[in-house]
Amino acid sequence: VPPTRALTLHRAIGVITFLSDYGLADEFVGVVHAVIAREAPDARVIDVTHGIARHDVRAGALVLRDALPFAPPGVHLAVVDPEVGGGRRAVALRCEEDDRLLVGPDNGLLVPAAERFGGIVEAVEISHSPWRLEPVSATFHGRDLFAPVAGRLAAGDPFAAAGEPLDPGELVALELPEARLEDGTLVVHALTADRFGNVLLDGSAEQLGHVAHLGDEVEVRAAGRTRRARYARTFAEVGDGELLVYEDARRNLAVAVNRGSALDELALAPDAELRLRRADA
Amino acid sequence: VPPTRALTLHRAIGVITFLSDYGLADEFVGVVHAVIAREAPDARVIDVTHGIARHDVRAGALVLRDALPFAPPGVHLAVVDPEVGGGRRAVALRCEEDDRLLVGPDNGLLVPAAERFGGIVEAVEISHSPWRLEPVSATFHGRDLFAPVAGRLAAGDPFAAAGEPLDPGELVALELPEARLEDGTLVVHALTADRFGNVLLDGSAEQLGHVAHLGDEVEVRAAGRTRRARYARTFAEVGDGELLVYEDARRNLAVAVNRGSALDELALAPDAELRLRRADA
């Protein structure tokens, strides 16, 4: 959920955000910045993160969705691209809200963020963009394709000139499970885990509010076992090794073990179902 | 000690420096940049480092103190905040020199830097700043509180409007031992160690100059044992595995083992006392 106070919006132009799984050990991120600086010398580039786990499109999509509402409107470049050099499309998307533009591979990475900004009102396929750097390499589309397109868009070139029109309905979707309420139980799913083993769920605090209150003990049924957890605000509210369900800093519901790994403890496979209900219900 | 050549000062506004223990694996640093970009679109943000050891307030305070004199005056944001979400205050401080502003938690992190800039002439408690992003999360005050305050201050909003006035005398101090001269001996203390095991001391080269000269052999008495070290300018002046005392790049006195770890070798606990004197004295 984006911040409810209207942020002071000074100007909407010239900002590029950049998220990837490139890491910072190599020069990939720096070279993308270099290309952008040629195309958009006055743009301000904000690195959201380059620490997305390699090829983890879903993790990248969720971080992007949760981080971009805090950024000024502009061009949002994202590259987590396991199929680079294969047949996947490269795209630029225009969102309903603030004319935010998303640039990246057509593998679902951009879709949850676009939905948070009111959905996609226009799309272009940019694989053969006139702005690309020739020869386009087999593996570094960040440099040869995505950076010049993001740069030119940030510099004010028209969206439609970036490539060929594309029906937004043809875009690859991101497969995500969906939380649901079932008679006093909130059924959620494990979406991703961070490096501490805290597991991001697909439910919201608002949904959990229908079955439990902050401070309640909650029954967590997962992988055939039932455990007790505290519905807490901070880790400090439970003992070491104890389970908690909480709203994380990105405003998603999550499950963790204080000074431990919920991922290991609950033996959660990707998309695993967790059933949450008040312990004494 | 700050650089003695007067640096060319072009303008004092619009610079934000940012230090934290967030690391770069996650999107925390990027989201703080995003919020700042909304509040202060023209500010230049300089990342001092985000590699401070997690929750190590003292290490953060010392890096901040030693790095900021090289930065232009402006707003200096720092977040090493083990008590976030608890009762600690959040503050903004105005320093005597150049009206430099410091923003962060009230846990001692900002104090040594403030002292280097002539001390604190004005303070505000910003926990309930009108500029904060609601709802303020339990754990990510960098995004919800510190970033918007730093951004608005860099954009020129008045300091006093950031929160409630606070007596600077009520700020939490950073407990630091203090070096002293004792009749031919310099008594110093281990402040922090870097990842190579080099140990930062609280004395200065000027103080050591009262008991030894560059190139001298020095007796190092620590943890009940006495060893020989070289008072050297560079590591290359001693053999592998040998001890040296030197002025480090941050202009602090430090003790190291060439291609080894002084922290391990000397078995130094935090704040451990070391007694240095010329070997043949």
Place this chain on the structure above:
Amino acid sequence: VPPTRALTLHRAIGVITFLSDYGLADEFVGVVHAVIAREAPDARVIDVTHGIARHDVRAGALVLRDALPFAPPGVHLAVVDPEVGGGRRAVALRCEEDDRLLVGPDNGLLVPAAERFGGIVEAVEISHSPWRLEPVSATFHGRDLFAPVAGRLAAGDPFAAAGEPLDPGELVALELPEARLEDGTLVVHALTADRFGNVLLDGSAEQLGHVAHLGDEVEVRAAGRTRRARYARTFAEVGDGELLVYEDARRNLAVAVNRGSALDELALAPDAELRLRRADA
């Protein structure tokens, strides 16, 4: 979306690129940025990478050479400097193309990049530059020497004022082997390896084109053994554990093992010779 950009008007001033082996765990990179911000408040600083292996001048030189052509003309700062504090010179170089300026230690780091930009037309020794920060430390010339020189140059100060004139012929060269064609065989050498064990070679795809075509099987003779490899465009074209020769994203010839390490597999010493020819030739 911003209104109108007149045309792709690049500007040559005010961009500083920065490459080093400092890593991001400490504040070194941040402090260099801080000093630059004082000297050149309006310059845009692009971090190429700070992940060069510590003291690996050759790896730094090759990354610099391959990355800078993607950056706008400007000042290119690079610091991989194992002899800092010793007798090595510090230099600034002006290149033929676009008046690009290179700043760093005189150890060969800057030379391959300069050659890519048409060679060096003017050089100055900057060890005693009037722009340096006194006292210059023994180990952190990035802060005390290179950053202020790069900043002043980016701010428009005259090149010749940075130090004392130096004959470009006196600069330290980077020793690099050279690929050659020998009667149906391309003789190449191992230059550097990345952290995955992929080995950068000194030959070009153009040269390899004289002895094999994309898709061919190639005989690789190295360290006394002969193996088969595929001359491929992407890793996906060979099976797990199989060898491929390919043009990497930086447009150099390289040899790799799909999901393995060519460095280990081929037991390659630095500068090791590899002889490549078509398998059925």
